Amino acid sequence: MNIFIILGMGAAVGFLSGMFGVGGGFLITPLLIFYNIPPIVAVATGANQVVASSISGAITHFRRGSLDIKLGTVLLVGGLLGATAGIWLFALLRRVGQLDLVISLLYVLLLSVVGVLMLFESVRALRRAAKNEPVNLRKPGHHNWVHGLPLKMRFKKSKIYLSVIPVVVLGFSIGILTSIMGVGGGFIMVPAMIYLLRIPTNVVVGTSLFQIIFVTAYTTVMQAATNNSVDIVLAFILMVAGVIGAQYGVRVGQRLRGEQLRALLAMLVLAVGMRLAVDLVLTPEEIYSIVSEGVRR
Amino acid sequence: MRTLLRAILAVFVLATAAPAGAQEDRRPEIGERLEIGMSTDEIAIASDFRGADLTIFGAIEGYDPDLLAQAKYDIVVALEGPKDNQTVRRKERVLGIWVNRHSMTFELAPESYSLSSTRDVDDIAPVAVLNSIGVGLQHIRLDPVGFFGDGSNVSEFRTAFRRLKETGGYFQRHPGGVQFISASLFKATVRLPANVPNGTHVVRAQLFRDGVFISEKAMPLRVVKTGLEQMISNAAFNNPVSYGVLSVILAVLTGWIASVVFRRD
Numbered sequence: 281m282n283i284f285i286i287l288g289m290g291a292a293v294g295f296l297s298g299m300f301g302v303g304g305g306f307l308i309t310p311l312l313i314f315y316n317i318p319p320i321v322a323v324a325t326g327a328n329q330v331v332a333s334s335i336s337g338a339i340t341h342f343r344r345g346s347l348d349i350k351l352g353t354v355l356l357v358g359g360l361l362g363a364t365a366g367i368w369l370f371a372l373l374r375r376v377g378q379l380d381l382v383i384s385l386l387y388v389l390l391l392s393v394v395g396v397l398m399l400f401e402s403v404r405a406l407r408r409a410a411k412n413e414p415v416n417l418r419k420p421g422h423h424n425w426v427h428g429l430p431l432k433m434r435f436k437k438s439k440i441y442l443s444v445i446p447v448v449v450l451g452f453s454i455g456i457l458t459s460i461m462g463v464g465g466g467f468i469m470v471p472a473m474i475y476l477l478r479i480p481t482n483v484v485v486g487t488s489l490f491q492i493i494f495v496t497a498y499t500t501v502m503q504a505a506t507n508n509s510v511d512i513v514l515a516f517i518l519m520v521a522g523v524i525g526a527q528y529g530v531r532v533g534q535r536l537r538g539e540q541l542r543a544l545l546a547m548l549v550l551a552v553g554m555r556l557a558v559d560l561v562l563t564p565e566e567i568y569s570i571v572s573e574g575v576r577r
Numbered sequence: 578m579r580t581l582l583r584a585i586l587a588v589f590v591l592a593t594a595a596p597a598g599a600q601e602d603r604r605p606e607i608g609e610r611l612e613i614g615m616s617t618d619e620i621a622i623a624s625d626f627r628g629a630d631l632t633i634f635g636a637i638e639g640y641d642p643d644l645l646a647q648a649k650y651d652i653v654v655a656l657e658g659p660k661d662n663q664t665v666r667r668k669e670r671v672l673g674i675w676v677n678r679h680s681m682t683f684e685l686a687p688e689s690y691s692l693s694s695t696r697d698v699d700d701i702a703p704v705a706v707l708n709s710i711g712v713g714l715q716h717i718r719l720d721p722v723g724f725f726g727d728g729s730n731v732s733e734f735r736t737a738f739r740r741l742k743e744t745g746g747y748f749q750r751h752p753g754g755v756q757f758i759s760a761s762l763f764k765a766t767v768r769l770p771a772n773v774p775n776g777t778h779v780v781r782a783q784l785f786r787d788g789v790f791i792s793e794k795a796m797p798l799r800v801v802k803t804g805l806e807q808m809i810s811n812a813a814f815n816n817p818v819s820y821g822v823l824s825v826i827l828a829v830l831t832g833w834i835a836s837v838v839f840r841r842d
Binding site for chain 1: 661663666667670676677688737740741814817820821822823828829835839
C-alpha cells in the first residue's frame, strides 16, 4: 500500500465532495477496491471516512439551526435499524462468500442510476439555462401518494404534516446502504426528501447530515465490532487528505458553473460504475480463492 | 464427548495399526532418534520483514555408522504455520458474471508450510508413507469438512489450495536444505516467508532410514509480529468495540479541526 496514492485518492475525492457538496463515500469505496483493498475493508473504512467529511457540514447546520431535529430523529431511528440489519446481512454474505460480489453489484447499480439521473438532470439544467427558464424545485401544496399514508406526525420546523412511514423507510434503506456500501447516502436521501417527501430545501441538507453522522458513526463501530474490518490508519490518511481537498473543492466550486461540473461528475460516476461492471464480467486470472475461517486452535 | 470418542478412535487405530507395521518392516534393532535445537522459541518480526532463513541444528542419535556412510538416512524439517479451517472457493460464470459457486473447507490446514529436506521428499519415501505422516507439499493432510458424496472434486480443490499457497509464498520447499555438517550432525535451513502468519508455528523434523519413517521430533516456535501496524491490528481484534469508538472519535476530531482551521470569516 502506497501512502501517497491513498493521500491522492483522499484529496481527489475530498476535492470533488467539496465542490459538489457530497460525502464522497460512493467514490472512495470503489477507488479503494480498484486499488486492491479487500471490499470488506473498503466499505467499513469508507463509512468511517464519511464521518469526518460530513462533520463540519453538520456542525455548521447545527449552529445555524437549519435542520429539523424531530424529522432527523425519525430518519435516524430508521437508519440505525437499517444499519443493524445491513451489518447482519454483511456478515451473512461474508460467511457464504458472496460479499464482494454483492458490494460490486450494488455499486454498479447505484452508480449507473445516480450517474444517469445526474447526467440527465444537468443536461436539462443546461438547456434551461440556455432558454433562460426559471428553476422550480418545490411545488408547494402539491401532494403525492406519500402524503396519503397513515401515522402522521407534525414536523414544526419543516412546516409539514407527514406520515412517519416513508421517513422511517427512507432512513432504513439509507442505513442498509451505509452498512453494506460504506456510503453516507446523502446523494439519495436529499433528492428523496425534496421530491418525494416535499420537505423544504432549507432544512433538507442539515437534517440529512444529522442522520448521516450518527448512522455512519454507528456503522463504523458495528463493523469494527462484528467484522474487524475498519482500517484506522487507512481511514485517517483518507480523512486528512479528504478534508483538505474538500476546502479547495468548495472554493473552486463557488467560482465555476454548476451544470457543466455536475455533468462531469455524472460521467465520472458512470465511468467508475462501468469499471466495476467490467471487472465482474471479465474472466478473472484466478478463479479460486482461499479464506481462513479464524477458528485457529 | 467428542474428544472422548476421538481418543477411543485413536486407541483403536493404534491397536490395529501397530501389529501390521511390525510385520511389514524389519523393526530397527537400534532405535535411532532425532534431536533438534533452535537458538530461540520466539521470533519477533518487524513490519519491514522481507523473509528470512531459520537455521535448525540437529543430530541423529543411536545411528548405524554403516548406514550413515551409505547415506541411507534422510531428514525432513518443516516449519508448519498455525492451523485454521480454510475455505477454497471456485468462481463460475453465472448469467455472464463471475460468481463464487462451489467451495470446500479444509479442516485445520496449516496457513504456511516451509519444507527443507536432504533431497526431494518424493525420493525419500514412498507416497503412501508421506501421505500417512503428512510430509511434503503434495502430502499435507487436507481433510474436507462435511460429507462429500463421491469425493470427485476433493482433489481439484486440494490442488487449487496448494497452488494458491505456493504462488502466494506461503508454501515453500527447499530440497537440499538439510545438510550433514559432520557424521550425524545436520543443519536445516527453513525459509520464513515475508508474509509469515502470526502465531504458534511448529518445527517438525522426521528421520527416514532407507525409505522407512523412523522417528519424529517437534518444537513450537512462536512468531510474534511487532511494530505499530501489528499493535493496531491486535487492538482491532482484541478490543473491537473500543477500536471502533476510537475510529469514530478520530474522524470527528479530524473533521472538526479541519472546519476550525479552514474557517473563512
